[in-house]
Amino acid sequence: MSHAVISSVTVDDARKSPPTRKAVRRVVDAALADRPDRLIVEPGDSAYPDVLLAEVVATLMIAERLDVEIAYAPTSATAATTRYGLPHGPAALDLARHGDARELPLIRDDAATVLVGTARHLGADAKLHGESYVDDSRLFAGSVRGIRIEPMREAPGLRARVERRLRSGRWHIGRAAQTGGTNLVVEREGVVTERIVKRSTFYRHHVDWKLVCP
Secondary structure (H helix, E strand, C coil): CCEEEEECCCCCCCCCCCCCHHHHHHHHHHHHCCCCCEEEEECCCCCCHHHHHHHHHHHHHHCCCCCCEEEECCCCCCHHHHHHCCCCCHHHHHHHHHCEEEEECCEEECCCCEECCCEEEEECCCCEEEEEEECCEEEEEEEECEEEEEECCCCCCEEEEEECCCCCCCCEEECEEEEEEEEEEEEECCEEEEEEEEEEEEEECCCCEEEEEC
16 A cells, blocks of 8 residues: 655654645645545644644545545544544554554534534633524524534534533534634634634534544
8 A cells, every 4th residue: 555654854854833724735735646545634833733734635535536545644642633533653653654544524514624523612801702503503603612523433524512610611523613703713623713703613524524533
């Protein structure tokens, strides 16, 4: 099986700042020209390892190349390794080169950004004012600290819950999590987009992705 490595160094040295989609696309497109069966994402000492993974998967999604397998080999544990039960360090490299891929639900949002670790719906100036649903189940209506959203290995694909200072709400599982609000901002993989939006939805893409798993 042929593979290509996507690292934080090759993506415009994206070690201290989040990698941009344009920079990731350039590197992924070059790698795909050699027709690899698998892309191995090695973030190295990047401060935003899960962002790199998410952008690589998003690039494949947009290019309709989700037939290409993805392996993830971070040096330390991340939110994504926790979600998908992946190793890190030398064990991750060994799995990336010799492991088998399985199809998993691909969670994305309405901005074509893929979620691999954690996302949050937050209020721009303090509490979030609005309402949120997972499928047909309402999580809240009013004001809360935020909504936490995570991808899952199994169908239907994601889970979300209300974040509170002392005790968070229970998890709601479904295919989509949608929040509308008057001061809504979105945090993806630890990076907050400052622009206020009226609505944000994370949902299961119609095509799964292929991740190398234990």
